[in-house]
Amino acid sequence: MYIAAIDQGTTSSRCLVFDAEGRVVADAQREFEQILPRPGWVEHDPSEIWESVEAVVAQALERGGITAADLAAVGITNQRETTIVWDAVTGEPVHNAIVWQDTRTDRICRDLQGAVGQYRFLDSCGLPLATYFSGPKIVWLLAEIEGLRERAGRGEVLFGTVDSWLIWKLTGRHVTDVTNASRTMLMNLRTLDWDDRTLEAMGIPRAMLPEIRSSAEVYGTGRGVLEGVPVASALGDQQAALFGQCCFDEGDAKNTYGTGSFLLLNTGNTPITSRHGLLTTVGYRIGDEPAVYALEGSIAITGALVQWLRDNLGLISSAAEVERLAETVEDNGGCYFVPAFSGLFAPYWRSDARGAIVGLTRFVNRGHLARAVLEATAWQTREIVDAMNADSGAALTCLKADGGMVVNDLLMRIQADVLGVPVVRPEVAETTALGAAYAAGLAVGFWSSRDELRSQWRAAARWEPVLGDEAREAGHAQWKKAVSRTFDWVD
Numbered sequence: 001m002y003i004a005a006i007d008q009g010t011t012s013s014r015c016l017v018f019d020a021e022g023r024v025v026a027d028a029q030r031e032f033e034q035i036l037p038r039p040g041w042v043e044h045d046p047s048e049i050w051e052s053v054e055a056v057v058a059q060a061l062e063r064g065g066i067t068a069a070d071l072a073a074v075g076i077t078n079q080r081e082t083t084i085v086w087d088a089v090t091g092e093p094v095h096n097a098i099v100w101q102d103t104r105t106d107r108i109c110r111d112l113q114g115a116v117g118q119y120r121f122l123d124s125c126g127l128p129l130a131t132y133f134s135g136p137k138i139v140w141l142l143a144e145i146e147g148l149r150e151r152a153g154r155g156e157v158l159f160g161t162v163d164s165w166l167i168w169k170l171t172g173r174h175v176t177d178v179t180n181a182s183r184t185m186l187m188n189l190r191t192l193d194w195d196d197r198t199l200e201a202m203g204i205p206r207a208m209l210p211e212i213r214s215s216a217e218v219y220g221t222g223r224g225v226l227e228g229v230p231v232a233s234a235l236g237d238q239q240a241a242l243f244g245q246c247c248f249d250e251g252d253a254k255n256t257y258g259t260g261s262f263l264l265l266n267t268g269n270t271p272i273t274s275r276h277g278l279l280t281t282v283g284y285r286i287g288d289e290p291a292v293y294a295l296e297g298s299i300a301i302t303g304a305l306v307q308w309l310r311d312n313l314g315l316i317s318s319a320a321e322v323e324r325l326a327e328t329v330e331d332n333g334g335c336y337f338v339p340a341f342s343g344l345f346a347p348y349w350r351s352d353a354r355g356a357i358v359g360l361t362r363f364v365n366r367g368h369l370a371r372a373v374l375e376a377t378a379w380q381t382r383e384i385v386d387a388m389n390a391d392s393g394a395a396l397t398c399l400k401a402d403g404g405m406v407v408n409d410l411l412m413r414i415q416a417d418v419l420g421v422p423v424v425r426p427e428v429a430e431t432t433a434l435g436a437a438y439a440a441g442l443a444v445g446f447w448s449s450r451d452e453l454r455s456q457w458r459a460a461a462r463w464e465p466v467l468g469d470e471a472r473e474a475g476h477a478q479w480k481k482a483v484s485r486t487f488d489w490v491d
Contacts, residue, residue, distance in 0.1 A: 001020075001070060001071070001072040001446065002017050002018060002019055002025065002064070002066060002070055002071055002072065003017070003018050003071065003072055003073055003074070003075065003437040003440055003441045003446055004016070004017050004018075004057070004060070004061075004071050004073075004074040004075070004226075004229070004437070005017075005018065005074070005075045005076075005077065005433035005434070005436040005437040005440070006053055006056075006057065006074060006075070006076045006077070006166065006436070007077050007078075007237070007430075007432055007433040007436065008049060008053060008076070008077070008078040008079060008162050008163075008166060009078075009079050009237065009258070009259075010079045010082075010099065010100070010101070010258075010259045011031055011032070011034065011259060012029050012030060012031040012032065012052070013029070013030055013032065013049065013052035013053045013055075013056050014027070014028065014029040014030075014056055014433065015027070015028050015029075015053070015056040015057045015059070015060040015061075016060065016430055016433040016434075016437070017060055017061070017064050017066065017071075018433075018434065018437045020446070020447075021456060022428060022434060022437075022438070022453070022456045023428070024428070024430060025064050026060045026061065026063045026064030026066070027060060027063070027430075028055075028056040028057075028059035028060040028063060029056060030052045030055055030056050031052075032044065032045070032048045032049060032052045033045065033048060035096055038104075040102065040103040040104060040106075040342065041102055041103070041104050042098075042099040042101045042102045043096035043097060043098060043099060043102070044082065044096060044097040044099055045093075045096055045097070046084045046086065046093040046096070046097050046165055047093065049097070049162065049165070050165070050166070050169050053166060053169075054224065054225055057225045057226060058225050061225075068222070068225065068226050068227055068228060068229050069228070071226070071229045072230075072441065072444050072446045073218075073229065073230045073231070073232035073233070073440040073441065073443065073444045073446065074222060074226055074229050074230070074231055074232065074440060075231075075232060075233035075234070075235075075436030075437050075438075075439055075440030075441075076163050076166055076167065076231070076233065076234045076235075076436055077163075077234070077235050077236070077237050077240035077432050077433060077435060077436035078161065078162035078163045078166070078180070078234070078236060078237060079099070079100060079162055079237060080100060080161060080162075080179075080180060080183045080236035080237060080238065081100035081132055081133050081134050081137075081161065081183045081184070082097050082098065082099045082100050082134075082161060082162050083097060083098045083134045083137035083138060083141070083159070083161065084097045084159070084160055084161070084162065084164075084165045085138070085141055085148070085152075085157050085158065085159050085160075085208070086157065086158055086160075086165070086168075087156070087157055087158075088155060088156055088157060088158050088174075089156075091168070091169070094141070094145055094148060094157060095141055095145060097162070098137045098140070098141070100132055101260075101300065101342050102131065102137070102342075103131045103342050103343060103351060104131070104140060105131045105136035105137055105139070105140050106131050106351050108136045108139050108140055109129045109130060109131055109136050109351070112129055112136065112139075112201070112202065113129055118130075118349065120201075121185055121198055121201075122273060123273065124188050124189070124195050124197070124198055125182070125184075125185045125186070125187060125188065125189060125195065125198065126182070126189050126271060126273060126274070126279060126280025126281060127183075127185050127279055127280070127281075128277075128279075128349050129185075130345075130349055130351065131342075131343070131351055132298065132300075132345065133183060133184060133185045134159075134161060134183060134184040134185065134186070135184050135185035135186050135198070135202055135204065136185070136202070138159055138184075138202070138204050138208075139202050139203065139204065142203065142204070149203075149205075152204075152205045152207065152208040153205040153207060153208075154207065155205075155207035155208065157208055158174050158208055158210070159208045159209055159210070160174070160176060160210055161176060161180045161183065161184070161236075163176055163177060163180050163234040163235075163236070164176045164180070164210045167219055167220070167231060167234065170220070170222045170223060170224075170226060170231050171219060171220025171221060171222065171223065171231050172220065172223075173219050173220040174210045174211065175210050175211045175212075175213050175219050175234075176210040176211070176212055176213070176234065177212070177213055177214060177215045177233075177234040177235060177285070178192055178212055178213070178214060178215060178282045178284075178285045178291055179215055179234075179235045179236040179239040179240075179281070179282050179283070179284060179285075180234065180235075180236045181194075181210075181212045181282075182281045182282040183236060183281065185198065185202075186198055186199060186202070186204065186209070187212065189271045189280060189282065189293070190271070192212060192282075192285075192291060193212060194206055194209055194212070213234075214285040214286065214287055214288070214289075215233055215234060215235045215239070215243075215284045215285050215286065215439050216232065216233045216284075216285075216286045216287055216439040216440065216442050216443040217232065217233075217287055217443050218230045218231070218232045218443060218444065219231050219232070219234070230440075230443075230444055232439075232440040232441075232443040232444050233436050233437075233439035233440035233442075233443055234436075235284060235435060235436055235439060237256070237258075237262075237432050238256055238262040238264055238296065238432075239264070239281070239282070239283055239284055239294070239435070240431075240432045240433070240434075240435030240436045240439070241254055241256045241262075241264075241402055241403070241431045241432045241435055242254055242264045242266065242283055242284070242294060242435065243283075243284050243435035243436075243438055243439060244402070244428075244430075244431030244432060244433070244434035244435030244436075244437075244438060245400045245402060245426060245431050245435075245457070246450070246453055246454045246456075246457040247264070247266050247283075247400065248266070248292075248450050248454060249266060250266050250267060250268035251265070251266065251392075251394060252265070252266045252400075253265040253266070253388070253396055253398075253399055253400065254399070254400040254401070254402060254431070255381055255384075255399055255400070255401050255402075255403075256401075256402050256403040256431070256432065257302055257303060257377065257401065257402070257403035257404065257405035257406055257411075258302070258303050258403040258404055258405070259301075259302070259303050259304045259307075260298065260299050260300045260301060260302055260303070260304065260345075261299040261302040261303075261377060261380065261381060261403070261405075262296060262297070262298050262299070263296065263297040263299075263381060263384045263385065263388065263399075264281075264283065264294045264295070264296045265294055265295045265296075265388050265392060265396075266283055266292060266293075266294055267283075267293050267294055267295055267392065268292065268293065269290045269291065269292060269293065270293060271293040272293070272295055272391060272392065274295060274387070274391045275390075275391060276347055276386075276387035276388075276390045276391050277346050277347025277348060277349060277387055278295045278296060278297050278346055278347060278384070278387050278388060278391055279295070279296040279297075279298060279346065280293065280294075280295060280296075281293065281294050281295075281296050282294070284439065286439065286442060286443075286450075287442075287443065295388055295391055295392065296346075297346040297347065297381075297383075297384025297385075297387060297388060298345045298346050299345055299346065299377075299380045299381070299384065300339075300340075300341070300342050300343070300344070300345045301339035301340075301341050301342070301355075302339075302376070302377040302380065302405065303319075303377075303403070303404055303405050304339075304341075305337070305339045305373050305376060305377070306319050306322050306373060306405075307319065308339075308341075309322060309369070309370070309373055310322075315366055315369065315370070316370070319404075320407075322370050322373060322374065322408070323374075323408045323409070323410045323411070325366060325367055325370035326367060326370040326371040326373070326374050326410055327367075327410055328367035329365070329367035329368050329371055331368075331371065332359075332368050332371045332372045332375055333359075333361070333363055333364045333365070333368035333371075334359040334361060334363075334364070334368075335357065335358070335359045335360060335364045335368045335369065335371075335372045336357070336358050336359050336372055336375070336376075336379075336478060336479055336482035337355075337356075337357050337369070337372040337373055337375075337376045337482075338353075338355060338356050338357075338358070338376065338482050338483050338485070338486050339355050339376055340353035340354050340355045340356070340486045341354070341355050343490075344483070344486065346383075346384055346387065347383055347384065347387040348483070350486075350487055351490070352487065352488055352489060352490045352491075353486040353487050353488075353489060353490075354486060354489040354490060355486065356482065356485050356486045357369075357372070358481075358482045358485050359478070359482070374408070374410060374411045374414055375414060375418075375479075377405065377411060377415075378411065378414045378415045378417075378418040378419075379418060379475075379476070379479040381415060381418070381419070382418045382419055382476060382479075385399075385419055396419070396421055397421055398421055398422050398423075398424060399415075399419060399421060399422070399423050399424070400424050400426065401415070401423050401424065401425050402425070402426060402429055402431040402432070403429075403431075403432075406425050406429060407429075409461075412425065412461070412463045413463050415463070416463040416464060416465045416466075417465050417466060417467035417472065418467075418472065418475070418476075419465065420465050420467075420469070420472060421465065422462055422463065422464050422465070423462070423463045424459050424461070424462045424463075425459065425460050425461045425462075426457060426458065426459060426460060427457075427458040427459065427460040428458075429460075438453050
């Protein structure tokens with residue numbers, strides 16, 4: 001028997017099949033369209049997302065030479081905050097999905113601040129008011145689509161993040177898990193239920209919201225290509241990576257380097273309210289056990305900056321080339337690149353910021369720009385770690401790294417130097433899908449315990465810092481100066 005994981009990401013859908021040792025035995029992936037109607041707007045077609053998921057599941061099973069009957073369960077991990085509203089009867093989406101990167105709700109967020117400010121709902125949901133999260137996106141849809149508010153109040157339309165959409169398509173059940181619910185701004189972190197005061201303040205009817213469940217339990221039985229398979233886990237992608245990296249102990253941390261980068265620190269069974277620009281989120285909840293919380297630092301643009309260098313500037317023809325180009329120089333030549341394309345996320349939360357390349361001289365060449373692109377990821381991560389150390393009261397001693405960018409050895413070396421702590425890459429790099437598989441496997445007894453899962457984790461590579469403290473702090477000072485140049489660009 002095997003466990004399948006659906007990994008529905010920002011740019012592609014993927015299905016991976018794992019054996020009992022946590023090894024990948026089959027894999028399929030499909031990209032889908034990024035819809036950009038206006039500057040700052042990012043949308044997906046929910047129907048295309050579902051079609052891509054159906055396709056990759058079928059392809060992965062075929063490649064593995066297995067059928068749905070060979071699967072003990074399937075788990076789901078997904079791009080978070082992306083907001084879908086669909087007809088409760090027909091299943092037709094009422095609008096394209098509004099993606100987590102989308103900034104159209106900036107004015108709504110400012111209006112919701114009132115006299116209290118950006119942290120109006122912080123004590124309840126652990127999140128600042130920002131365009132990132134689902135709640136303001138729902139507010140926008142209710143205001144802009146004629147008759148939608150009335151239909152929502154009658155329960156005729158349903159809201160969900162992508163996990164809910166996929167579970168509904170697979171099982172007909174309207175549910176979400178605590179990790180995804182914790183990214184909406186609408187869930188109370190302590191009660192693990194929708195917060196009535198927040199719903200009233202935002203004008204969101206409870207009738208359109210899914211039931212909140214744990215991250216590892218059987219939500220229903222699959223239909224179609226997964227006929228009869230228990231759908232047994234759901235975790236937001238970054239929480240799934242935390243689980244897949246076996247960060248089960250308080251103080252364990254991982255960073256996932258993808259389209260954006262997301263650093264999570266396990267804080268145990270108590271939510272810590274950040275005072276340094278981080279997010280408080282649910283890390284995972286296994287069945288009826290108490291929830292495990294995390295501090296999170298979210299960076300909007302990291303891998304996407306390499307894509308921009310390739311697609312918009314044409315400086316490289318493939319993402320892998322950025323490493324070779326960056327290695328043609330010894331340093332950044334004084335050049336810093338702050339990729340505030342959609343504003344800045346943690347720890348700044350500045351929607352008025354926009355991207356900037358600073359420190360340019362005639363000396364700077366393509367290699368220096370490529371190096372600055374990689375360093376942008378490392379310095380943004382450094383700022384998250386500094387904030388995390390301040391909030392938790394304990395210094396990070398090691399960082400587990402995963403995601404598509406960790407194949408870039410130069411980036412990992414720069415990251416260790418910038419942080420001043422070791423960076424470790426796991427043997428199984430697909431930790432997001434692995435986390436969803438692990439949670440589903442625990443729910444159906446495919447794996448017995450987290451100790452069994454922990455025994456499977458192995459390091460593939462480790463980078464120790466070699467940069468001196470003086471050079472590290474000088475570089476950090478220059479980075480912070482560069483960041484300050486991006487502020488107040490949008491009125």
